[in-house]
Amino acid sequence: MNEQLTAALAAEEAAIYAYGVIGVNFDSDGDRTEARSAEQAHRQRRDYLVTTLTDPPASPAGYELPFPVTDRADALRLAIQVEDGVAQAWRPVLPVTTNADRGTALAAMVDAAVRATRWRRSAGVTPVTLPFPGRPQS
Amino acid sequence: MSGLGHSRRRLLVVSGAGFGAAALTGCALFGGDPEPPKAPDPLQPLLDEAVALAAAYDRVTVTQPGLSGRLAPLADDHRAHAAELARVIGAALPSAPAPGGSEPAASQANAAVTDLRKAEQAAQKTATAACRQAPGERVALVGSIAACRATHVEALR
Known part of the structure; x- marks a missing residue:
């Protein structure tokens, strides 16, 4: 279970970092509010994982973005990628958890998927949904 | 001759009815107590x-x-x-x-x-x-x- 939770933690930490970059590339209050609340949600999941893991690894010092982010379109693309990635990281936690822990994992995955759909709609990406959120995309 | 024919036919009818009744009873018996249905898949x-x-x-x-x-x-x-x-x-x-x-x-x-x-x-x-x-x-x-x-x-x- 630690292996899966550690991977989820890495995804949440990457998301927190990414939202810092995403936020500064947004101009409108609406986008910024959305990004802030997403970042907050990821911080809460991160805190949950840090307290749940017996020996949580230290967070990495820095990240390399998958592509340069210099405007709103880039930021939205990164936000979609980040949320898809978070959902993918939580999915393997489901089979190794039960009861409340599984409920938390599912909620984390569902929330990430819903945010990804919102960002897709903001970016004008269609379709706005994936048939199997969290399933690794080929 | 004709009397015999009649009685044979009646016999057939009666046994037919008897058979039907037995079949019905059988139906009711098995119908009322069917094989335990397979529990539906939880999904x-x-x-x-x-x-x-x-x-x-x-x-x-x-x-x-x-x-x-x-x-x-x-x-x-x-x-x-x-x-x-x-x-x-x-x-x-x-x-x-x-x-x-x-x-x-x-x-x-x-x-x-x-x-x-x-x-x-x-x-x-x-x-x-x-x-x-x-x-x-x-x-x-x-x-x-x-x-x-x-x-x-x-x-x-």
Whole structure:
């Protein structure tokens, strides 16, 4: 279970970092509010994982973005990628958890998927949904 | 001669009736105590829901073709769920919508979308509950279906 939770933690930490970059590339209050609340949600999941893991690894010092982010379109693309990635990281936690822990994992995955759909709609990406959120995309 | 014929026929009739009665009794006996039915697969309700939801979207797009671009991908998601669930359960994929499903009030586009949204919310609850109970080898699929239904609720907002 630690292996899966550690991977989820890495995804949440990457998301927190990414939202810092995403936020500064947004101009409108609406986008910024959305990004802030997403970042907050990821911080809460991160805190949950840090307290749940017996020996949580230290967070990495820095990240390399998958592509340069210099405007709103880039930021939205990164936000979609980040949320898809978070959902993918939580999915393997489901089979190794039960009861409340599984409920938390599912909620984390569902929330990430819903945010990804919102960002897709903001970016004008269609379709706005994936048939199997969290399933690794080929 | 004719008397004999009669009595033979009557005999046949009587034995026929007797046979019928025996058969009926047999029917009643076995009918009242059928083989214990195989318990339905715990994911069967999810499969039925996926099929019914896809059909509900299809019905709305027939009366509201303007919504097709928005709704068709969501219906496709449900069809993908149904195919995957049928495979996992080992059941035949039901081709017809579940009977007794309520028709969406499709006279207005808004009302139709609101109805679909309510159905998705209910379906998300079913999937969330199923996720809690699902064994390890099925839970990832059920979790993805729950997440997808949640994104549909968002997409219909």
